[in-house]
Amino acid sequence: MKPATFILLADPQIGWQNIPREKLSSLNGALNRISSVEYTNDPSHNINITCSGPIGKPDAVFFAGDLTNYGGNLNWPEWADVEKADASNYEGGELLKEFRALYDPKWAGLAVTPLNESGPLYFGLGNHDISFNNTVDEAWYAPLFVWRDFEGNGMTDYTDYYRYQMWNFINQMHTGFHRDLHGRPVATDPPFPIPANSIDSDPDGTFYYQDHSFNYVVDLGPVDVYQLHLFGGDVAHERRSGLDWLKRKLAARGYTRPVFIVQHLPMGYPDGDYWNDSARDQFLEILRPYNVLGVGVGHDHYQAKIKEIRPSSSTSGVENDQHIYQVQPGPAFERKFGIIRVEESPTEDEIITNILYGNVDSSTSEVVLTAGWNIRTPNMELYVKDIEVIYLDKPADDRSSTLPWYVIEEGGESANINEGFGGTFVYIKPILTDNATDAATGFDLLVQDDAYSGPHAGVRDLADGTDGKRRYLVPKQECDKPPMKQLFLWRSDCQQAPRIGWELTSDINEGRGSPLYLEWETS
DSSP: OOOEEEEEEBOOOBTGGGOOTHHHHHHHHHHHTGGGOBOOOBGGGTBOOSOOSBOOSOSEEEEOSOSBSBTBOOOOHHHHHHHHHTGGGOOOSHHHHHHHHHHOTTOOOSSOOOOOSSSOEEOOOOHHHHOOOOOOOHHHHTTTOOOSOSTTSOOSOGGGHHHHHHHHHHHHHHTSEEEOTTSOEEEOOOSSOOOGGGBSSOTTOOOOTTTOOOOEEEEOSSOEEEEOTTOTTOOGGGOOOOHHHHHHHHHHHOTTSEEEEEOSSOTTOOTTBSBOHHHHHHHHHHHTTSEEEEEEOOSSSSOEEEEEEOOSSOOOSEESOOOEEEEEOOBGGGTEEEEEEEEEOTTSSEEEEEEEEEEEOTTTOOEEEEEEEEEEEEOOOOEEEEEEEEEESSOOOTTOTTOSSOOOBTTSOOOOTTTTTOSOEEEEEEEEESOGGGSOOEEEEEEESSOOOSSOTTOOOTTTTSSSOEEEEEEEOOTTSOOOOEEEEEETTSSSOOOTTOEEOSOTTTTTSSOEEEEEEOO
16 A cells, blocks of 8 residues: 655644744745655664655645634724625634635635645644634624524624634635634535545534534545544533544544544643643543554644653553554744654555654755654554443443443444433443454353343343343354454444444344344454
8 A cells, every 4th residue: 555644734823923924934835845855764863764765745734733823813904894795705814814825725815835735734723723712892793793693693702703713714624614704604615625424523514613523534545644623532612522423433444444643732731731631541542442653743832752652540441552652743833844654564564654853944945854763563453352331321422431432333323222222321342452362253142031140240231221131242252263353233224234244143132123233353
């Protein structure tokens, strides 16, 4: 498979300390020419990589937040009439307009160099984009902008305006659905489209961050890159965190699929400032079963060596030796950037991730590579050792910290075993190991009146809280069967067909309703 190469930009931060936008324009010009820059392997100067030759045209550019210094800002009076005249394609306040001039291909504005030769651009928001509660004068604001219509009364929280237009920008760039300045829905062709099934949004158009997180994933071939904006699990200003969306997306792609995360805040940011150890550990536990190569971050305005990140407390349910590395290339407003190249080794037994930091020389305006590392991640399989049946008092959602990963229904239907029957909300959490000899080879389904009394102490009733028979899944090891690698639920009344070559239990819902099966991969 062809290697994937992408650029990581953090903190363009238009408006920060009056730094001229010409610095970002200069960075754009250099990155537009980066395809001809040669990879440099020079361990004596802190560059230790495995690739050589020209970098080539990158596959994408990902932004790790803080696009501006304080949201989109306001429109100056001279722009008010312009915005009124073209309400269908509202471009935002002054800072967002400056950002668009540099990165939005549809914007023909300020005399700067756009970034247009480095692949599609994928934007993420940081604390400076979405955290400020700047007061907007109602007399200026009310006649022009009605972002949300609360029972026909217009927007009631004017402090939301700075951040709302930034989320609106994400929709304009990646889904095409957004609001005009009068609050009316608009559908346009996005310059950097993301398929509807790859972004946490309403496919018919959604416009508010409290309804959907706008987290998304981009398939670059050998790696999936996830954009999580401020951080994985952010709920500031009642934002929908998107953690359950992340759990389902990761599960659908499988444990061995290489993953790279982009978010704004570093994983070790001080406890209590935006997030804390508990929230970080919950996020890391969600990532625990998966092949996460790295997390690209910004926020701190300096370059930092790559470093391994671990949870502050131990996790359970996965027996593997996971290593995740944090990549922090420094602020784009200082013309700094990162390059990440992901490829499979020639022997196909490991993933090689080359990470380089660079900046733009102030005298020549050309790229200078300043540091580089290579990380080798074995293509290690994970196997299903057992399952844990989890009882919840409500459906699994973003806040279900007791359910960091679970078996999803492959057609996108509910993963609650009791769906449609009342009772407890019941989910299946796989217990995983990297030792094939410890893995189960299948499950026996028991449907009976009596409680389970066999040798497996962790077996729990899948029909808890409902009338009728009890239902149990009991793991088994058979010497002539291969170990299980992946689990899915399958509801036979959905449009998705069962996976070819996979094995299934008998019907979990036998005698009570629409058929439901647990299926597993063994090949």
